[in-house]
Amino acid sequence: MTFQYLLDACLNVLSPANFLMLAAAVLAGLIMGMLPGLSATMAIALLTGLTYNVGDHQTAIIALLGVYVGAISGGCQSAILLNIPGTPASAATALDGFPMARQGNGGLAIFIATTASCLGTILSVIFVLTLTPLLTSFALKFASWEFFFLSIFGILICGTLTARGNALKGWISGICGLLTAQIGLDTVDTFARFSYGNVNMMSGIQLIPVMIGLFGFPEIVKAFKSGSEAKVLQLTSFNILKGFRIVRDNIVGVVRSAFIGVGVGIIPGVGEDVGGWLSYWAMKASGRNTDGFGKGDPRGIVAAETGNNACVGGAIIPVLSLAVPGSAPAAVLMAAFFMHNYRPGPLLMTESPEFLYNVAVYLVFASVLMWLIALGMARVTVRVLTVNKKLLMPVVFLLCVVGAYLINYNLFDVKVMFFFGLIGLAMSYMNVPAAPFILGVVLGSMADSNLRRALRLSDGSFLPLFERPISVAFLIVCVLMILSQTGLLAWLRGKVKRER
Amino acid sequence: MDEKIKDTVFGVVLFALGSYVAAESVLMIGRAANPPLRIRQLSVSPGLFPLVLGLLLVLFSVLLIAGSLKGNEKPLSVFADRLKTSFSAMRAAFGNNDFLSMLIGVVMMFVYCFFVVGNIPFWGGAVGFLVAMMVFLRFAGPAGCSARAANLGVIVLTALVSASLVVFLFEKIFKTVLP
Structure with a gap:
């Protein structure tokens, strides 16, 4: 059956319309990923609105996965030639990519980065195919308490890992997201919360306008500031043979980075940038002659790009098995899956088992096409880097408005996008991460309904929670995380030591 | 701060x-x-x-x-x-040029989102917004930046082409209805 599903998916993607759509989506993703300020999240969010009316749902899914892979990979070109990562995922690539470009090896750096990106995604697909069914069967043991704690665990870990030093800010961001999800009629009793009699508010706040606002709006507004225009370095020859040799010589690092990337991707809400940084760090820590890192060592590029692209597959695993997104772009992707009549979660392998294989095959095709397009059209696409953002950003804002509107054909969503854009701007100024906020919006309804369902079944008693091993494990991890991040764990340890 | x-x-x-x-x-x-x-x-x-x-x-x-x-x-x-x-x-x-540029830009986007979209046909509103925004950024931009160098003709042409492409893509290709 598995073979049949894989074959069907291949035939699907190879149909002329779908293949063209995939190529166009990958190219669009590459361009959006290259442009600093236009993130992968924003690219998928915009395309979600765009694909809403596409008749064939498979075509829409192909386009969304194509733009995801393209955007995460495209960021490396601006990181290498401009020293400005196109997406946060490519931040670690700039460390060695830009010095290489300054040494006259920009083409080679782009070749290595693109090849590593392609390998990262393909390796992550192996994990998608093997881990998703396992996690799905494990998730079938989940009941209301487990789902509630899974949401809380997701927010806590995402807040901790994205807040860069101050976990409290990440958690606050997550709570604000959870609160946003409480607006509208609740799913258990259809009681109107924070709606103030407004019909639009009663139907709740849609994820896509919030996402476009939080991620797109601040970048558009920041482009209005004056600043010197960055100089794009010249794209030199790819030096393909040398590039392949470098990748082959570092194949162990590629596999290790893929493992790290998938692992990071599976953690709820933690994105591709963390995958890139951790892989870079692991390559540096395990390698010999590491003095060249940060000065143009190709091993740094190999690790960073494999790691961040492996996150693509990693982030999709919890989407498919638990309906919990592994990263911010995966959160939009999940919303898009729901919009196109797929229900990711523990029942996915029962209700539509073919979907997992479709996603895996589409990812492989997208990454191979990405490799071909990124290298084949590099001389054309790098010209995009010279486009002035002050002329580009008003057009991007127009697309944000259209993207927000098309979700429900409702002007209220445009206003929501603007409102959350202002919140995103304030959060960016205050150095508060936006990813936990988005995760909160995604998981808010799940957390609330499962908590109340569990309490209703136990007639208001919390005791059944302690009779379920998985929920107790989640509870212990959550409490430990809070205690360690707030310094209370160290304080308690010190107190115990003093008493002894 | x-x-x-x-x-x-x-x-x-x-x-x-x-x-x-x-x-x-x-x-x-x-x-x-x-x-x-x-x-x-x-x-x-x-x-x-x-x-x-x-x-x-x-x-x-x-x-x-x-x-x-x-x-x-x-x-x-x-x-x-x-x-x-x-x-x-x-x-x-309020005495900082960057802050003022951002503030005016945000106000223009606010006007577009709350008063223009839905009240004026999309194509006309989009062209008007793009021209206004690009002209504003042309004068707000630092000397020497390429946005500043862009003349009014280029701005109007960019706005017309961009708005037309958006309308064509969404209304003709994807058969959606724009506001």
């Missing part, structure tokens, strides 16, 4: 938000206890989760403020000083 001052101000705003959410949730619990729902048990009330979130927000905002004031001998006077500093920083921002 210094990171610690930002944290203090952020904490104050969150404290106000958390208090409001908690108060609103208590009222919600009261409303749910009345007909038609008659949910009198707090643990199953629709106001429970928002109440918990509101209280958590208050708690975390206090921790954030306390963290930002840590190490000061007179935290209360430092707290008051920081609030004053932040107000004066906000006033001073």
